[in-house]
Amino acid sequence: MAFASTTTPRHGLGHTLLSPVRHLVQTIEWIRECNRIGNEYEQMSHMSDSRLSMAGLKREDIPTDIIRRSDLF
Template structure:
């Protein structure tokens, strides 16, 4: 019979020090993604109804389309 033993990985001192830096980097990435979403929303909202219809959208579909394209939420 075989026995398997596993120990949980411990966070090392270096990982503990880098943890806040990773959180800041992640926050910056989310801010960048949200800025892209805002730009896309603004560009789409300035399109004419005909231009939106060519893309298969209506004005009411713009927020969902922006959110879907971002892939964040």
């Protein structure tokens, strides 16, 4: 006697086909965010100490501040 399953599959054909695309899009977003972080760090590292202090930062706080404002961490 055969039993038919009435539950729907967890991952259908659409999920199987779109999963690699989702991962690719997420990877591209991470690369863009990393590039933005690098550019922001470069800009802030060229700022004078007086401009950094006006922004409420010290030179040692630049990496921590950039990571805090990032969407990645």
